[in-house]
Structure formats: C-alpha cells, structure tokens
Amino acid sequence: MTRQVLIVGASVGGATAATTLRAAGVETIMLERELVRPKPCGGALPPAAFNEFDIPTHLIDRTIHNCLIVSPSGQEARVAVTGTVASAEDDYVAMVRREVFDSFLRQRAQERGATLIHGTLIKLQVNRAGVQARYRDAKGDEYVLHADAVIGADGAYSPTAKFLGLKPLPRAIAIQERISLPPAKLARWEDTADLYLGREVSPDLYAWAFPKRDHIAIGVGVGPKHIHDVKQNLANLKRRLGSAIEGGEVLMREAHALPMHPRKHLAFDRAMLIGDAAGLVANTSGEGIYWAMKSGEMAAQTLAEYLEAPTAQNLRAYERSWRKRYGSMYAFLRWLQVWGYGNERQMEVFTEMCRNLDVQRLTFDSYMHKNMAPAPWLTQLAMTRDILVSQFRNYVGPRRTPLRELATAYSK
Ligand SMILES: Cc1cc2nc3c(=O)[nH]c(=O)nc-3n(C[C@H](O)[C@H](O)[C@H](O)COP(=O)(O)OP(=O)(O)OC[C@H]3O[C@@H](n4cnc5c(N)ncnc54)[C@H](O)[C@@H]3O)c2cc1C
Missing domain, CATH: 3.30.9.10 (D-Amino Acid Oxidase, subunit A, domain 2)
Incomplete structure (x- = not known):
C-alpha cells in the first residue's frame, strides 16, 4: 500500500524534508499558507548549507x-x-534573500515529485489509524487530507505542535x-x-x-x-x-x-517536529536556516525508514541521533548567550x-x-x-x- 507523509510548512525545513522523502520514494504533500511574502530573516547562511544540500551558489546575494x-x-x-x-x-x-532561497528549495521539492498545496492547517488529528488534517485554501474553502505521518515544519508558533498538545516554547x-x-x-x-x-x-x-x-x-x-x-x-x-x-x-x-531552546521531544506517534517548530535555533547567533534543513533531512530519513511502523519509539531514532550529534553544541551556545550577552x-x-x-x-x-x-x-x-x-x-x-x-x- 502506498504510504503518504504530510509536511505542514514548506519553508527551508519543510522543503528539505520533502526532497529527502522523495529521494526515498515516499509520497509527500507540503501544505503551506504563505507563498508570496518572504519569511522575516537576516538570511545569513554557512557554506555547509550549500555544500551539504547541493544548492547552487548563484542564489547568494x-x-x-x-x-x-x-x-x-x-x-x-x-x-x-x-x-x-x-x-x-x-x-x-x-x-541570501529568503524569497529567492525558499522558492528554490520549494520548487526543487516539487520537481522531485512532492505536491504543494496552498492552504492553512486549521485542525490536525493524529491517532492509531493515521493522520487527518483539515485545511483552508485561499478562497476560504475547507478540505481534509489523510496521511500516514506528519512532519511539523511550521515555525516558531507551530500549529502542529499545538495540535499535538505541546506547550509553546x-x-x-x-x-x-x-x-x-x-x-x-x-x-x-x-x-x-x-x-x-x-x-x-x-x-x-x-x-x-x-x-x-x-x-x-x-x-x-x-x-x-x-x-x-x-x-x-x-x-x-x-x-x-x-x-x-x-x-x-x-x-x-x-x-x-x-x-x-529545543523541545524535550522531537518525535511522537506518527508525528515529528523540525526546525523552529522543534526549537532548533542556535541561541548565540539566532541561526536557524541550516538547522531547519538539517533536522528536516534527518527526520525525513528516519521517517522513510520506519514508515511501516511510525511509532514514537521508532521515530525517536531521529531525536537520539540529533542529540548525539548536536546536543552538547546547543547546550554550549545557550550558555554562551547567557555568558556573552x-x-x-x-x-x-x-x-x-x-x-x-x-x-x-x-x-x-x-x-x-x-x-x-x-x-x-x-x-x-x-x-x-x-x-x-x-x-x-x-x-x-x-x-x-x-x-x-x-x-x-x-x-x-
Ligand atoms: C528577523 C529574523 C532574522 C533571522 N536571521 C537569520 C539568519 O540570518 N540566519 C539564520 O540561519 N536564521 C535566521 N533566523 C531564523 C530563521 O529564519 C529560522 O530559524 C528558519 O526560517 C526556520 O525554518 P523553518 O523551516 O523551521 O520555519 P519557518 O521558516 O518559520 O517556516 C515555517 C513555515 O510554516 C508555514 N506555516 C505556519 N503555520 C502554518 C499553517 N497553519 N498552515 C500552513 N503553513 C503554515 C509558514 O508560512 C512558514 O512558511 C532569523 C529569524 C528572524 C525572525
């Protein structure tokens, strides 16, 4: 049976997760409410973002x-x-200017086969049977989507996290x-x-x-x-x-x-959080673009592996490898912000x-x-x-x- 993943938010994190899922052959839908106005951002990025995610440098201002x-x-x-x-x-x-950078990532995800829906998530239910999302399109019409799992890539106010019952950060x-x-x-x-x-x-x-x-x-x-x-x-x-x-x-x-600061848990039954929705911004610098992309890639790789059994226990492999690689660095940068500023x-x-x-x-x-x-x-x-x-x-x-x-x- 074909498995399908819903990604809420098609900014840097969501689009990277979509491209990674498509590379693993997973049916992917991105739901994004804002396709015109750019994400407010300083747009400073490290070379690692271009090297690791194969992004052309002509996007750089x-x-x-x-x-x-x-x-x-x-x-x-x-x-x-x-x-x-x-x-x-x-x-x-x-x-970079985010309107240029984000458009590239979103378009690449679509070229690799991800579907982009212009709409706002208004309700999300995640249970044993699957994921059910209600969204409103630009005309005000409401629709329902079904998926096997959801990735919340919907930023600092993350509606996905809210519907999962998590407290705001x-x-x-x-x-x-x-x-x-x-x-x-x-x-x-x-x-x-x-x-x-x-x-x-x-x-x-x-x-x-x-x-x-x-x-x-x-x-x-x-x-x-x-x-x-x-x-x-x-x-x-x-x-x-x-x-x-x-x-x-x-x-x-x-x-x-x-x-x-990062959330205590980044994965749940049939649900994962990445980027700002997961709290993955480096404190001292406010750097979040690379981390949204990296967490999007890592979450998508884990999800593709466990899509037949997307339990919290299985999906937390993403959380564990994130903590192992970057946990101490985040703790250090948090300390550095308090110490330095x-x-x-x-x-x-x-x-x-x-x-x-x-x-x-x-x-x-x-x-x-x-x-x-x-x-x-x-x-x-x-x-x-x-x-x-x-x-x-x-x-x-x-x-x-x-x-x-x-x-x-x-x-x-
Ligand atoms: C002023 C400012 C300057 C910054 N400068 C830098 C910088 O120079 N360098 C850097 O690395 N980071 C910077 N950051 C941080 C960076 O912008 C974020 O960390 C990064 O954009 C996070 O990416 P994301 O994909 O997790 O979420 P976001 O980029 O926030 O994207 C979330 C997406 O979800 C969508 N969404 C939200 N709710 C819904 C819904 N209900 N339905 C459908 N879609 C929804 C939004 O429209 C949005 O497109 C800055 C942030 C700010 C505010």
Whole structure:
C-alpha cells in the first residue's frame, strides 16, 4: 500500500524534508499558507548549507569575508571569516534573500515529485489509524487530507505542535528593516557584516547590519523579557548607524519570533517536529536556516525508514541521533548567550574575546562547516587565560562608558 507523509510548512525545513522523502520514494504533500511574502530573516547562511544540500551558489546575494563586532562602548573586533584550515573557496558567510532561497528549495521539492498545496492547517488529528488534517485554501474553502505521518515544519508558533498538545516554547522576537542605499553608502558593507552589542540595541541578544545585493538589512533580536521594547531597540540601532544609512529608503519592515531552546521531544506517534517548530535555533547567533534543513533531512530519513511502523519509539531514532550529534553544541551556545550577552561588562568581554585568533577560527569552524571538534587543550588553556584577563579588566577596572552616554560619539 502506498504510504503518504504530510509536511505542514514548506519553508527551508519543510522543503528539505520533502526532497529527502522523495529521494526515498515516499509520497509527500507540503501544505503551506504563505507563498508570496518572504519569511522575516537576516538570511545569513554557512557554506555547509550549500555544500551539504547541493544548492547552487548563484542564489547568494553577497559573500561576506569579514565581520565587525562593536561593543556597547564602541570597542571593535574585526574578524576575518576563516576557519583553522583556511580555504579560499569555502570560507565565507552567504547572504541570501529568503524569497529567492525558499522558492528554490520549494520548487526543487516539487520537481522531485512532492505536491504543494496552498492552504492553512486549521485542525490536525493524529491517532492509531493515521493522520487527518483539515485545511483552508485561499478562497476560504475547507478540505481534509489523510496521511500516514506528519512532519511539523511550521515555525516558531507551530500549529502542529499545538495540535499535538505541546506547550509553546519561550520565544525571542527579531525585527528587521530592509533599507535601500546608494552604491557609495553600501560600499561600507561590500564584504562585511556588522554585529552590535549594547543594552539600547539588544539587552540580551544582538543587533545586525547584513548587506544584500542592493540593500542593507538591519535588525535586532531580543529575548522574551524585552519584547515590548523591540521597536525602540531598532530605532536606537538606526541612531547608532547614523549617517551610514541616512537618506536610505525603507523597502520592507518584518518581524517574527524565534524559539529559545529545543523541545524535550522531537518525535511522537506518527508525528515529528523540525526546525523552529522543534526549537532548533542556535541561541548565540539566532541561526536557524541550516538547522531547519538539517533536522528536516534527518527526520525525513528516519521517517522513510520506519514508515511501516511510525511509532514514537521508532521515530525517536531521529531525536537520539540529533542529540548525539548536536546536543552538547546547543547546550554550549545557550550558555554562551547567557555568558556573552548577560550584561554590558560581559558584552565588552565578549567583544574582546572575538579579537582572539583561536576563538575566531574555532567559531568559524563550527559555524561554516559545522565541525564541532574541541580545541587542543593548550589552545583551550590559552583562551581561558585570555578570558580571565578580560573579565578582570572589565569587572575590576573602571566601567567602559557606553556609546549612548557619549552623545557626540554616538553616530559612528
Ligand atoms: C528577523 C529574523 C532574522 C533571522 N536571521 C537569520 C539568519 O540570518 N540566519 C539564520 O540561519 N536564521 C535566521 N533566523 C531564523 C530563521 O529564519 C529560522 O530559524 C528558519 O526560517 C526556520 O525554518 P523553518 O523551516 O523551521 O520555519 P519557518 O521558516 O518559520 O517556516 C515555517 C513555515 O510554516 C508555514 N506555516 C505556519 N503555520 C502554518 C499553517 N497553519 N498552515 C500552513 N503553513 C503554515 C509558514 O508560512 C512558514 O512558511 C532569523 C529569524 C528572524 C525572525
């Protein structure tokens, strides 16, 4: 008998899961409510996403080879995007527009045989007999779909998780403006992406300026406790960027939630969660695109293997292999967010640490190539010494004055 899988959400995670299921010969339906407006996103991606998922690099707006990190007091760390083994070809951060990137993934899944339905999931029942989903199409008509299993790839507010009876995860909010700039002004970001730290732009995460082909995307992310101030944080970032973006035209304003930690379980009887729906966003960076794709691939591989008996016990093979490969990295990045962005003195320490060459290379190894190998112990020792010295300087020494208190120096 032909088995069929329903994927709710056909963004980066859902489309990757669909392509993987089709490669295993599984009948696949993607249900997606939004096919026009892009997913709000900074669109920064590691080379691993292109290499591992066979994605053409012509989808990239810009490749970035430098990062500028600016502390609350204006200390700068200029960081070359290079891992421990430098590679001229493979050392970069890709900047994409989600409308371009997601369309490619969705279309590829369709070309491989997945069916795309434009509609909104409004009810989901999962029981021993199978999966029954009710959806509403663009005209308001309602339909029912039947499947043997469901993958929830429906983002931070995941209706699939809700219908499975799971609690919502704590969520951060990120907002962004796309601002068109004349080439002379955009030249500042030709090959560089900026990260800004400071209470006024983000009390517990960071703010960014990411260049695209013809515009700059500037945004801020804040944790659940600071959501009410997020618009003011963005206004403060624009003030901090000052003349660099003056006269630019706002092309788009966008905002969305990001989950703050992974769910306890990622698989259930006949159901799996991937990407943001599963809480798989890296805390320190807010990186979620690669992780949605990777979890989509891993979940789909497991589901294809157990489609004859999609019990929670069998499908949790996905959850176990995810935890084995990435569990400790997620726990570390969660700790790093609290450690690095916890208060402004700590943000100064974080910026100073970003000047350390070993820290830079290890960070980019793990970001660009998802290579999680620990550093040699001598390197670890040297990094620990540098952190302690920086902590001492920033906590025992005088407080560095935040830029916002230096009115004249505020507009850099
Ligand atoms: C402002 C901002 C900036 C970010 N910047 C970056 C970045 O630079 N790099 C990075 O790696 N990550 C970034 N992220 C995180 C990244 O966008 C997400 O982690 C990633 O998109 C998750 O992919 P996903 O497939 O799990 O879910 P999503 O991309 O959220 O997709 C979920 C899909 O489900 C659909 N859906 C939802 N409900 C229903 C329903 N009822 N019926 C049918 N369909 C439904 C939605 O329309 C959507 O298409 C950013 C996030 C935000 C908010």
